[in-house]
Amino acid sequence: MTDSIIKTENLKVAYGEHQVIHGIDLEVIEGEVTALIGPSGCGKSTLLQTLNLLIRSMSPNATLSGTITFSGKNILKGKMDALDLRKQIGMVFQKPNPFPKSIFENVAYGPRVHGYKKKKQLQEIVEQTLTDAYLWDEVKDRLHESALELSGGQQQRLCIARALATKPDVLLMDEPTSALDPVSTQGIEDLIQKLKEQYTVVMVTHQMEQAARISDTTAFLYMGQLIEVNDTTQLFFSPKRQQTEDYITGKFG
Numbered sequence: 001m002t003d004s005i006i007k008t009e010n011l012k013v014a015y016g017e018h019q020v021i022h023g024i025d026l027e028v029i030e031g032e033v034t035a036l037i038g039p040s041g042c043g044k045s046t047l048l049q050t051l052n053l054l055i056r057s058m059s060p061n062a063t064l065s066g067t068i069t070f071s072g073k074n075i076l077k078g079k080m081d082a083l084d085l086r087k088q089i090g091m092v093f094q095k096p097n098p099f100p101k102s103i104f105e106n107v108a109y110g111p112r113v114h115g116y117k118k119k120k121q122l123q124e125i126v127e128q129t130l131t132d133a134y135l136w137d138e139v140k141d142r143l144h145e146s147a148l149e150l151s152g153g154q155q156q157r158l159c160i161a162r163a164l165a166t167k168p169d170v171l172l173m174d175e176p177t178s179a180l181d182p183v184s185t186q187g188i189e190d191l192i193q194k195l196k197e198q199y200t201v202v203m204v205t206h207q208m209e210q211a212a213r214i215s216d217t218t219a220f221l222y223m224g225q226l227i228e229v230n231d232t233t234q235l236f237f238s239p240k241r242q243q244t245e246d247y248i249t250g251k252f253g
């Protein structure tokens with residue numbers, strides 16, 4: 001039996017008058033990697049940013065309707081503490097964006113905001129989180145150096161560690177490897193595979209091969225509609241919808 005950790009029903013999103021998500025019903029299964037694929041402009045990033053309501057701060061002109069159930073609650077209804085929600089549903093962006101602070105401070109930032117003050121506690125969290133992000137061995141002797149001195153792949157693993165430091169249930173990733181070289185990409189893909197032992201991941205990717213390699217479930221979006229969602233192998237090898245087949249065989253997109 002598989003349980004959904006996030007469920008959207010009839011989810012609609014508009015920027016001003018421009019509706020870009022047209023009534024999406026999507027279940028994100030706990031402990032899985034879900035990939036969102038589809039041609040440029042189909043609404044993948046919008047959908048992702050809506051799942052933890054980050055869209056409300058990133059695009060104040062966005063209006064949302066429908067329901068998003070997380071932890072048994074419709075997060076679109078009533079007042080939701082944004083900081084608290086983002087602690088539970090973290091986000092990693094396309095371009096690594098560490099704070100211009102030390103490696104240690106990047107990871108300790110979230111826990112500090114959420115009330116962890118004791119040095120020893122913070123040290124333990126930083127070590128554990130960097131270990132989970134497979135970065136500890138590479139940085140343990142330079143924790144107080146600037147994060148900006150790390151390589152691109154290391155910076156992205158640090159951003160993942162930063163997101164993991166508040167112990168989220170779900171990690172949203174918007175094309176997390178698109179700014180990276182192939183070796184760093186491989187490192188992040190390996191990491192995502194390992195993360196699903198402890199976390200649920202929803203990832204936007206432009207690369208169908210990447211979705212096929214690392215996701216359990218793939219959702220194909222086209223012009224703001226969810227065309228098909230299925231087990232990744234099924235979706236790529238026997239798509240149910242003609243539009244999905246046309247997209248994955250490169251007929252458009």
Ligand SMILES: Nc1ncnc2c1ncn2[C@@H]1O[C@H](COP(=O)(O)OP(=O)(O)OP(=O)(O)O)[C@@H](O)[C@H]1O
Pocket residue numbers: 015018020038039040041042043044045046047058059
């Ligand atoms: N802040 C915004 N204000 C107004 N329109 C926006 C905003 N962000 C995105 N859009 C529009 O919403 C639509 C969906 O964009 P979105 O970035 O979600 O698509 P996407 O599938 O992630 O695209 P890509 O693959 O190119 O990143 C596009 O038409 C885009 O121009």
